[in-house]
Structure formats: C-alpha cells, structure tokens
Amino acid sequence: MKNIYSVPRGEVVSYASAAEYEKNIPTMTESVNSIMTKINSTENLIGDNPLSVMHDNHIHHSKFMANIFKLNDYELLNNTLKWVLNSYVSRGFKSKYFQIELDTWISVIRDTLEPNYSSGIIKIYQWMKSALENIERENKNLINEIPYPFDSDWENVKNKFFNLLIKGNSAEALSFSKSIVHDRESLENFYSKVITYSMYEVGLLWEKGLISVAQEHLATSIVMRIISYLYMNFILIESSKGKAIITASANEFHEIGARIISDQLELDGWNVLYLGANIPNEELIKIIKEENPDFIGISVAMAFNINKVKELVAQIRSDSTLNYMKILVGGHAFTFGGDSKEKIGADKISFSIDETINTARLWWDDKSESKFK
Structure with a gap:
C-alpha cells in the first residue's frame, strides 16, 4: 500500500x-x-x-x-x-x-x-x-518535550531561569544570572546550557498555545537585556584569532541566536563584528569588503527566510574578491531538517553553539597552518 x-x-x-x-x-x-x-x-x-x-x-x-x-x-x-x-x-x-x-x-x-x-x-x-x-x-x-543533554545541576539552573522568564520578572532574572556567571567558563555554560534551552522551551510553550505572543516577546526582551549586561561586564577577551562577521539574514528579526554566537566567538578570542538582524544584502557585502573577515556567520530563525540566505551566499560567491572567505549558516530554521550546505551554498550549516565554535576553530587552525607551508 x-x-x-x-x-x-x-x-x-x-x-x-x-x-x-x-x-x-x-x-x-x-x-x-x-x-x-x-x-x-x-x-x-x-x-x-x-x-x-x-x-x-x-x-x-x-x-x-x-x-x-x-x-x-x-x-x-x-x-x-x-x-x-x-x-x-x-x-x-x-x-x-x-x-x-x-x-x-x-x-x-x-x-x-x-x-x-x-x-x-x-x-x-x-x-x-x-x-x-x-x-x-x-x-x-507526540510528546513535545525538549531533551536536556547536560547534568542535573545545570538543568536545575535552567529551570529556575526559565520560570523567571515565564513570570516576566526581569529584575530577578538579571539578579539570578549575575549569581551564576562569574568568569568566562560560567558565562559560556550559561549561554549554552541555560539561555539557549530556556528559549527553546519558551518557543515550545508558544507553539502549544500555552503562552501568548506578548509573553514570548517579553521573555525575549529579558534575555536580550541580560546578554547585554553580561557582555559589558564579562567579555573582555583579547583577540587572538581572526575576524568574523555575525548577522541574521535579510527579513529576519530574531537575533538572540546570532548574539549568543557573537559573544561566544569573542570569548574564544575572535574579533567579532556583530551586525544584528535584517541587514540588506548590498550593505552587508559592502561591509564584508571593507572588513575582510575570515568568515561570516548568518543566523536564520524562520524557515521562509532560507532562500534569502541562499541568495546572499550566491551574491558573495559571485564576487571573486571574496573567494577567500568561509560562510557558515545556522539557526532554528534548519532544525526542521532537509537542507544541505550544497543547496544553500555555504561551507557549513551548524546546528549548535558548540558546532559553530568548533568549526570556527578548525577554519582558523587550517588558515594558520597554511601560512607556514
């Protein structure tokens, strides 16, 4: 049948x-x-x-x-x-x-x-x-639960932070974040193990109709304020690697993922230009030519924006002066599966923060080794 x-x-x-x-x-x-x-x-x-x-x-x-x-x-x-x-x-x-x-x-x-x-x-x-x-x-x-891949101690931290987001308690969420983050390692863990999975759960509640659009937007706003605070107080890492541009695609207004990746790369020693969301392709290519980054990372949250990224990648690839530059894309849109880097034209499609950081390191190591050959 x-x-x-x-x-x-x-x-x-x-x-x-x-x-x-x-x-x-x-x-x-x-x-x-x-x-x-x-x-x-x-x-x-x-x-x-x-x-x-x-x-x-x-x-x-x-x-x-x-x-x-x-x-x-x-x-x-x-x-x-x-x-x-x-x-x-x-x-x-x-x-x-x-x-x-x-x-x-x-x-x-x-x-x-x-x-x-x-x-x-x-x-x-x-x-x-x-x-x-x-x-x-x-x-x-279908049992709509998001598996948590880290230990129970971090899961407890995530749950507490998530509950503060759902309550819309900005002051307590910030205070709680400050009590957790003390150094580079705890900041990296807080981004990847707490904020990322808390926002996955916020999205799941919205999908189920258990929270309103306003509640989802409030949670997002609180997270952006916390990220800004943590950036100003904890990210003071001297650049030891190359330069990266991080942005979200044209017509894309979700930028938490791009911002987290930007901060994590800075913690890893990259000189990062974070451009935010919805940069027109022509403006972005102009900045790329001015800054000559080692790679560009493009975040896509909404699946209907995937072709915008494909068009941007095609524009970059069509310019022979940019052949040196690696292109990485990622974001929630790709969690629905199906797309390959061949269809998008990028060098890499990343599905996690760790995968993005590790890919950037490999690219930097390859570039550094080639200088001595």
Whole structure:
C-alpha cells in the first residue's frame, strides 16, 4: 500500500515555476485572503483569533512555499507542516481550516498561473492535503518535550531561569544570572546550557498555545537585556584569532541566536563584528569588503527566510574578491531538517553553539597552518 504521508520523491518544481509563483504572491495572497475570509464568516475556522492572524499565516505560507519550490526541499516542508499544524490548532484554528486553505491555494494557483507553471506546484499542494490527516494523528501522539543533554545541576539552573522568564520578572532574572556567571567558563555554560534551552522551551510553550505572543516577546526582551549586561561586564577577551562577521539574514528579526554566537566567538578570542538582524544584502557585502573577515556567520530563525540566505551566499560567491572567505549558516530554521550546505551554498550549516565554535576553530587552525607551508 502506498504511503501517502511519505515525503514527495522525484518531484521537482522548475526554477521558472518557482519564480512565477513568487512573482504572483501579492495577487494570490489577496485572493486567498478574500476567499478564506468569506468562508470563515460562516464556518468560524479560526476560533477567537482576529482575521489578521489568518492573513499573516497566508503571507508566511506563500513566502515559505516559494523557498521550498526554489530549493526543492520536501523534507523541510514535511517537518514544517507538523509544526504549523500543531501551532495553529493550539491557538484555536480548526483542523479543517488547513484542508480548506490548501484547496483555496490550489484553486487560486490554477487560476493565476499558466498550466506549464502551475502543474508541478499543484502536485506538491495535493501531497500536502493528503498528508494533513496523518500529521494531525502523529501530532496528537507526540510528546513535545525538549531533551536536556547536560547534568542535573545545570538543568536545575535552567529551570529556575526559565520560570523567571515565564513570570516576566526581569529584575530577578538579571539578579539570578549575575549569581551564576562569574568568569568566562560560567558565562559560556550559561549561554549554552541555560539561555539557549530556556528559549527553546519558551518557543515550545508558544507553539502549544500555552503562552501568548506578548509573553514570548517579553521573555525575549529579558534575555536580550541580560546578554547585554553580561557582555559589558564579562567579555573582555583579547583577540587572538581572526575576524568574523555575525548577522541574521535579510527579513529576519530574531537575533538572540546570532548574539549568543557573537559573544561566544569573542570569548574564544575572535574579533567579532556583530551586525544584528535584517541587514540588506548590498550593505552587508559592502561591509564584508571593507572588513575582510575570515568568515561570516548568518543566523536564520524562520524557515521562509532560507532562500534569502541562499541568495546572499550566491551574491558573495559571485564576487571573486571574496573567494577567500568561509560562510557558515545556522539557526532554528534548519532544525526542521532537509537542507544541505550544497543547496544553500555555504561551507557549513551548524546546528549548535558548540558546532559553530568548533568549526570556527578548525577554519582558523587550517588558515594558520597554511601560512607556514
């Protein structure tokens, strides 16, 4: 019996079709919004959520699918579908909303794009429809817990810090952080074992609908304030390695991961230029040429921004004067799996802080050794 839930194999959407889909996103999204708004008025598909949440979902969906079609990465699509269904159902969306939404997208795509562009795209949408029931069943049986890979003492510290974040207690969270961090080693541990896993759990609570967007934003704000304090008071390491630029991709506004990586690299002796989030590609390339870093690290939190990184990497690779520079990418977007460095064009896709630091060290050691050959 054919497994209709398996990831599409052998399906390739041409780049021309992907580009046509992307070009027509504004028109198609407007049509989908109009149709779904009318249906929702009689069937209440989105619970108590305002229409803006549904409309935002449609624009995020279209941008994400444009990425999928350009990359032809259906493992990423498969894993993201699970997260999306779980997140929106937890917030009051009815399960049938997704079937109706996909039917609407198929109809709008068929009406908007020429058949030679739409046929391959519609096949993927039809696969998504066939997978929804199985994904919903799997999500119900899924125990959503984030395994903690460190010892119980650090887990207790993480739990205390996490509870302060959820309570929104900024002063106590800062005071607690100061009681834990005394030197370079404790700072490194606090970043990798406490802050990182606390924010994973904040994200999981948001996904389950157990905390609001405001609570998630407050937790993020508290963490950024704490990181800034710790940076000013503890990171006074003399540079002993090369130069790195750390940033988040264009259209990306989540920067905690990039900031933690930046600070950890400085602790490791790198001269780091931390640029924050949402730097236009042209501006970033200009800075790269001015600063001549040994490598650039690019963080991507949202899966629909992956193609932005691919475009940036392509721009860098097309400039022969930048051939010397290594490119590392990472972030939450890649935890959904599927992407390889060949598809993105980077030298490395990193899945953890330790992997990033170790990769940077290897690159520096290779460069140092080559100077003496």
